[in-house]
Amino acid sequence: MSKLFQNEWIKLFGRKGIKTLIALALCTAILAVGIQMLSDRETKVSWQEPYQTEISRAEAQLVRYPEYDAKEWASETEYKADVLRWTNEIQKYRFCLDSGIPSWDWRMGIVDSYFRNLLLMDAVRDGWNAQDLERYFGFPSNLDLTEVEETNKEWMVYILGNDYSTYNKEQLQLAEEHLLNLKESVFVEGGDKTIALAQADTEMLERYVTYNVPANAKDNWVSVAISRIRENQGKIIEWTYDNSSDPETARENRMLMEEANASIQKDLFALNNNMPSSDILKDVYTEKTTYLQFFDNSFLMSASVVILGIILAAWLVCMEYHYGTISTLVLYPFKRKSILHAKYLVVEVTLLGVALLECLITLCIGKYLYPVIGTQPVFMTVWNGTVYWIPYFVAVLLRYLAVFVQAVIMVTFTVMISALVHSRSISIFSGLFAYLILPQIVRMTYTYLGKPAVLRYEMFVNLDLIHFANNTPAVTFAEPWAALLIVIGWWFIFRRVSYMAYKQQEI
């Protein structure tokens, strides 16, 4: 067997074109840096820039429409409402620029509310009546202006003082009171669902106070984790009280709830152990590209391993027919199954090497160009209610191994086609079609054509192993264990058919 392997190795690497192809696959890791840079140029701008854009846009509108124009607005009141909005926006963004408050700052929510109140007060001063205020701005008619003004003064203290600690405590106190009121009320609109949501709000604020972090700060991982927990709790409450009679929807809800529960478990684990998971860090806003973002982008390039596998497999099997060497090959004192097995092995070893090298190159480039700032991320997963974690670079390695497994399955499929039709182009086309296009067709069919049950365990969607690695199955309608079993089943069938075709063939 080792001799057959050695021969197949010589045949594969004796070809210059194959070596070039492998080198190109390895270069995709470097290509990822270029794509990342292009992406950064498009998306990564200074925090001030969006504010300046908004100010310019509002100012341009004011210049363009200094007076009411009946062609553009249905009424003069509507025009005045827009003028008030533009003026208010200019004030708000200028204030943010002057005070150094970026969009991800915890105070941004208070700033939004503050300027909304300011808009209300300006409108009242301009003589707007309660009916128009509700119609054009959505303000309730029973608002007490004095109370609004007082609230704004308090908020400005928090904004200028940046005192989130006191703010959190005050918000918690208000939430607790609200929850108590709800529990004591005889009738609550929305019933238990409203109480459950209020309970979740209170828990969230308790966590902000306990961990003493600003609420809803998009640049702080603890704050992001707490927000994520609340968000997932909200989803679970919604699904719990969703009395859908459709069994398919109920089943999907159950699976989504399991996912949300797992996410909550992971985030709580991260908070309790002061260990940010990669999931959380991906949601944290940063101005510069992070290590994690780079890996996510460069991972898209790993598809090159699968595509390379399809090409190598088709070439290695079909070239024996193309050159006519199959007639000599079968005269060696080995079973035909062993010959095909050696071909499988050579392609698989090559792909494993390429996947590991690609991973190594990516890790090295990532470490050099996008170093980790602050806490080292970890990868977390939940299994049977227990949270497990591994260092992130190990997770990256495992993801590349998942790509390798995916490549092995597509190689088996391609070899099967090659053993049946002996045509390199048909085999490559079939492999690429099965890998790149068929899953999309199945997804579209599933989505748009009434979810036919036969597609539930459709093989190519479930062959999308990358989603297993990310702990987010691509299709929520297939149980991960069932999908994995189907993947193994298909692999086994492809392998058997390819051996049979090769063995039975007359040359």
Place this chain on the structure above:
Amino acid sequence: MRSQSVVLDVQNVTKKFGLVTAVNHVSLQVTEGEIYGLTGPNDSGKTTLVKMILGHLRPTSGNIVVSGYDNQKEYADAVDFIGATMEYPNHYPYLSGWQNLMLTANMYPEITKARVDEAAEQVGLKSVIHQKVKSYSLGMKQRLSIAQSILKYPQLLILDEPIKGFDPSAMHDFVQLIKSIAANGTSVLLTSYLLGEMEELCDRIGIMSHGYLIAEKATEDLQKGDDSSFILRVGEDSEERAFQVLRENQNKDVSETYAFDKTAECVFEIKDCTMSPSRLNRILVEAGVEVEEIRTHRQTLEELYTSLTGGAEIE
């Protein structure tokens, strides 16, 4: 035949492709050290038979036994004794001749690098063995195929149209090489359309037509000729007299009969002759015929082939 040990035993083999019968109840044996030649017109079934021996095709019926192993039931054991060259030389063109030979050498632990060198030298490729096969001519590729097939000193060497693309010098070398291989005990089964070379090289020749093995003849018998057939050549002036004498003496005596044909000017073919050549000579001389030559008639392979196949075009 140098030995009676059977290396290849084809037993009543038939191969059908749908309604077409490519090989029809063919039986043949090749013994140790024997060079067996197979010839026949296009589509006579030679290559199909070779492919069945190599296990590339499965017989519809019948058995093929190589060195005691059934090539269907014990394929790996059977092919272990075979070295083969197919009609069209098949190599990896992007590898060198040496690498192609090493691919085969790797499969058999007993084949050393020295043996690879030796095989390259035997077929006259030593000087170009490290060049890429894509730069080889058809003749060079044929020689590389032969080197590949003899690397492991096979018990049975099968050569399907091995001399395509050979120049006269290469042909001579090839004949010598195959003879020396056979002298070492290797049995050779070769197919070819070059009847002259077949006759020179082979110990026995089989002729196939329409899937049947229609004749098998030892070349020794062809060369030895037929004791009951003679060629008679007479002087130009004696032609008519000779004809007359032959006719007069035909069936004259029950114990001494013959038939005759005039095959060319002054040449007669005497068939089924029970009379000795010396007695025939005496009768003719006594009758005043100027006898220039009386010799035993030796039928060439080409004559045999033409008489059996009606001169059908050969591959």
